[in-house]
Each structure stands twice: as C-alpha cells, then as structure tokens.
Amino acid sequence: MDINNPLYKNQGIHVILSLFTVEDGKFKVFLIKRKNEPYKGKWILIGGACYNNEDTDTAMKRELFEKTGIKDINYKFYNVFSDPNRSPVCRMIAVVYIGVIDKTRVQFLKETEKTQDADWFDIEKVSGLGYDHDKILQNAIDYLRRNIFDTNILKDLFPKYFTLPELHKAYESILKKQIDRRNFRKRLLQQNIIKDSGKIEEVKGKKPSKLYIFV
C-alpha cells in the first residue's frame, strides 16, 4: 500500500457504543447531545474517533469516559458500518459496540468538553439522531434481542443481587412481548445464565423474593 496515494488519505475510525438500561419497565438508551459541528445540537450515541495508537476497545472505553464520566462497563463488539459518506468530515468507518448497565449505579456528566447534554431515552421515542446513528441503534437493538437468552449480556443491568420478577420485567420490556414466568425462570437457570444466591429480599406487602446473581 502506497501511503501517499490519495485514495488512502483521511480515513478515520469511529468507535460507537449503544448503551442500554431498563428503568421502570422501560428499555432505554443513553444519548449525548453534540456541542460542535457536524451535527451540532443533535443527539447521538456515545462515541468518537479512535486514535491511531489505540485499539478500538481502548478507544471506546476512553470515549465513554470522556463523554459521560462512566467507567468500567461490560461491552461487546457487534458490527461495522463503512459507508464512505456516513460522516461529513472525512471517511470514517464505524466500529460499533453494545453495552448494558444498571443506571442507578452510575453517575454521568450532563456536559463535557464535547457534549452539551446527556440522558437516557425510551427506545420507543428515539429518532432523528445525528450521523447514521438511527440505523446503528436499530441494529444494536436487534442484536441485543437476539442474544439475551443465550448469553449473559444483561449481567450488568442490575446490581449484583436481583429478583427474578425484576429480570422478567426487563426481558419483557426489551423483547416487547410477554414471557411466561415459570418457563422464564427455568430457562435462565437451566442455561446457567443466573443462579440462586441463597439470599432473600424482604419487601413489605408482598411475599419475599429470592435474590439471584448472574453466573
């Protein structure tokens, strides 16, 4: 490869994180509002440009911290978006990740050097994002839905100990459909995704719930 060939010039790498949570039975995504052009004032997914001396995992964690103040999340690479016109600045290939988090356990910054706002948004009400992020988000939702029963991708959605009805509601919200409680419990236990912690949560007015943990 001739590094001076103009066909190879000005290529960049975006790292993007679709970060999800569930709150009050609603499936939500984290968005930030851009402070600068391009797409100034637009809401987008968390992300930014990868430096040429870091791998994309590192870049994604750095961008997450810089733009939200959040650290230490679990994440998973799931796709690439490479349309040469997806960014107006220069050719940017997007390496996209998915993550899930317990929103009650995390503080985030409403404003940073490059963002003027940040918040969780109900999936149902998100549209008109900057760049191609509507498409990336939809792709992430599909990916998440396909994987919640076979992997422990939701393991950071709750605190360490959680009740099965909580998890059940989260699944129903993410999948947008009802799931039988008995089969749900059996399936997750059999597939070794969660296990009984032996602890009990006492709640007034109700029968106490067992507390589970992700394996």
Next chain:
Amino acid sequence: MDINNPLYKNQGIHVILSLFTVEDGKFKVFLIKRKNEPYKGKWILIGGACYNNEDTDTAMKRELFEKTGIKDINYKFYNVFSDPNRSPVCRMIAVVYIGVIDKTRVQFLKETEKTQDADWFDIEKVSGLGYDHDKILQNAIDYLRRNIFDTNILKDLFPKYFTLPELHKAYESILKKQIDRRNFRKRLLQQNIIKDSGKIEEVKGKKPSKLYIFV
C-alpha cells in the same frame, strides 16, 4: 474531531477475506504470496487496503478480483482486528470476511501486480502467515464451524447440484469429526438449508445418488 490532530493521521482500513473450499475431503484456505514489502515472500489471506471512497464490501470484492481474478462470490463480514501495531506500514484496522467457494468452478491467477503466487492450502498445514493472519484465519475457522449448521454459508462450496454424501464428507472435514449420515440428512432438510432437486446422479459401480440444491 480535528482532522489535523496527529493522533488521527495515517489510519487505514484493511479488508481481508478468508476464502475456503473443500477438495478431496480436505478443508482448504486460499492464500496469496506477497510480491512486495512488508512481508515480501510471505503467504497471507486475500486482502488489501480499502479506498476512502468505497465501503468495505466493495473493497473486499475489488481486492479479491485484483489479487486472484475471482469474481462473484458470497461472503460474510464477521470481525474486526484493531491492534494498532498489526501492520508495520501504518495503523491499519482489519475488517475481515469469510467466504466459501467451489474450487473446481473458479479460475485464479497465480500472479498479479502484487502477488507472486497463489494456491489452496490444507488448513492443517497452514502457519507462519504474514501480518496477524494466523490469528485471523483461526478466528474464521471457528466462525465457520459455529455457523455451518444454522446458515447456508456453505452454499457455494459445490456446483448447483450436489449429492448428500459429498456434502456429508465436507462437513466432516470442516468440523473434524464424524457425523451420522441419517441424522445429517434429516437435519439439513428439516432446517431448510438444502432440498431434493428431483434429479439423480448416475455413477458407475454404485447406487445412483439424489442431487440436492441449497435453498
């Protein structure tokens, strides 16, 4: 993103194709031998640099054609490799694809502008590839093995019409294990991966075989 920030300079995109076939019951991969530095004289997977005006699918097909003369294959994106030191020339992120082909139906070039040799190699005997292609290849093999029973990823491994014993041998070779013939047939038919074409192949010395096609 400040396009003039040196941290964003000199990044490139490799597109790489792990192209497989099965011949005489052996699972093989297509390799090309580099004519130029870096890795001059080394065998590597098919691939090259993506232009800044094409998406990675387009680039992969172009590179395939330029370096082998092969056109019109089916392929599937499956991973990204982003170690900043994976190429000695400059930072190159690798977008990697997998493909499968009927080697008897395709002519390839032994030499091109950038390659001095090209051939199919038994998977068991491949090592010492240039760049990080040993790792990429192993990852591709794992991916292929995980997906041959759930997708029609092998649909171009044979001519349009093929017999079930042929396909059976191919699966055994790829998975490196024996598979019961009866269950194999039932599974692929039930999952609508292949179907009976109604045609028969006459072979001397044996009972004629039914010919199947991928759905």
Next chain:
DNA sequence: ACAAAAGTGTTGCATATACACCCATGG
C-alpha cells in the same frame, strides 16, 4: 379473609441423537 405478588410442577410437542438394515449398481 382478602388482595397482591412470588413461587412451583406436569404435560405435550418439537428437535436432536443413537442406532441397523435394505437397495441399486457394476463387475
């Protein structure tokens, strides 16, 4: 005793596995 929410077990169905015999052909 009743309302609210959590816990549990059985049955049927579909899918995957294990396994052995018959059939068509050419020599």
Next chain:
DNA sequence: CCATGGGTGTATATGCAACACTTTTGT
C-alpha cells in the same frame, strides 16, 4: 452373487411451550 456405497425409519432423550394453583405477607 458380491462388493461398494446410497438410501431409509424408529426409539429415546432433551429442550421449549402451554398451562393453574399454592404461598407469603400486610391490611
């Protein structure tokens, strides 16, 4: 008629779906 290789069916086990009643607690 036999050797070679291709074709088929049944019985079992496992995973998923459908389904209703009992338990605990607070009021």
